Amino acid sequence: MASNYTRNTFSGPQCVPGQRYEIDMQRYEKLVQIAKLIDNPPPKSLPDWELALKVLFYIPPFCIDVIGNIMVILIVILNKRMRTTTNVLIVNLSVADISVAIFCMWIHVGVEFTRDWHFGPFFCRFHLFIKVVAVTSSVLTMTIISVERFMAIVFPLRGKIKIKVAIFAIVVSWLLSVGTASPYLFVMRQESLQFKNRRKIECVEKWPEYYNSSCGRVMPHRKLYYTLAVTVMYVVPVIIMAVTYTIIVIKLIFKKVPGGGRNSEAHERRKRKLSSSNTM
Template sequence: MEQQVDQNQNQLVGSAKLLLGVGLDNFISLLVFGLIFILGVLGNTLVISVVARSKPGQTRSTTNIFILNLSVADLSYLLFCVPFQSTIYMLPTWILGAFICKFIHFFFTVSMLVSIFTLSAMSVDRYVAIVHARKASWIRVGRHATLGVVLIWILSVGMAAPVAHYQNLVEREDNSSFCWEVWPDRHRRVYVMCSFVFGYLLPLALISVCYMKVSAHGAPRARDA
């Protein structure tokens, strides 16, 4: 009886593996990808639908423009990158071609940089609104925020261009292929250093300084109160 139960369990496990075609760890990764995709698409779509809606004759605030840009970048990544990246866990080889290989890694970098630079712009916007309240009325206008968003995308695309250039299909000995970055060593070191400085250190420093200034500006008022 116990032997028959064990055989049935083994058959169920074997059938599950055959049905899924992937290992348990890869299956869990796919579930996580799916959860992130569904929640991310729903959340960002809701934000975009709310923020993008404006009354006739009413201009969007700079904050709403930056939030809208942040949601667009996140939603674009979810729609154009996550479904393709999930195939890595389902298939033993890359079958989507060289263009998709280059595009998803390029656009992943673009969306990441857009998010970072937008958060930096939002911190500057908040700094101007609080510390320079008298000047804020003509600095914090929709036209300036829109121009900032355009510059953010141009800068992000420019910084991500090397990723698209060096992302290639690499052939294995068994005639399978995978999508990988193939950089000359010197170029990789230079790019990693520049990305770290301009995509992390400087934005972090800018955000930190802005919020320290905002905190310092509000401290005297709190003491007086």
């Protein structure tokens, strides 16, 4: 298989609007043979100071992420008094954060250091999938927390959201997250091209391409997916959190303390009596 650039270079001789783009395999094979006769410049190595800076910014956050979130999970699991609805949701956030640290951060560091893909076809498909799953789950969990706080503060007499309901919401959020990220399991591919001096390996997105009316190539599935993903991961959660927390702030600002009016009036009467007794 060739790199993303080379595969997009040669198309078939015909153009029918709406038809799926297919590679001209005969011309493609010629390109593969030509590539074996030429050199490909290796990725430019990073200077030592930049490598040290990247290590400084990656390794400590990785350790803090893993250790800190494991501590949060253990505290809630081992302490029955900590097993509240909010803490269960926070544990879910910790699980999502650890998933990113364990499955994604070290791959990102490796790509940054080597400027090439060395992790195989499985992680090519899996690392971006789990990253989107974890990020989506985190965002949806924060949305659930905002709703839980909204119900507890704005409607305190109706009772808080029960733990069973929170667990059900967490399961739904993970299923929705998996559904949001699942296309990456099909469109991410490891591709390689053998040059004279080295073998170039890339992990790239390969969405189906179609001809438009001007014989250009478009990816309607990619556009549709990113529109839906942004809606699920950002637009809807941001709107819900903005509305719930705005109402919570307004409620807390204008909330009257029970008995506060009577207590203040009694305090004023005592002050007047004290001042009148002092004047006598």
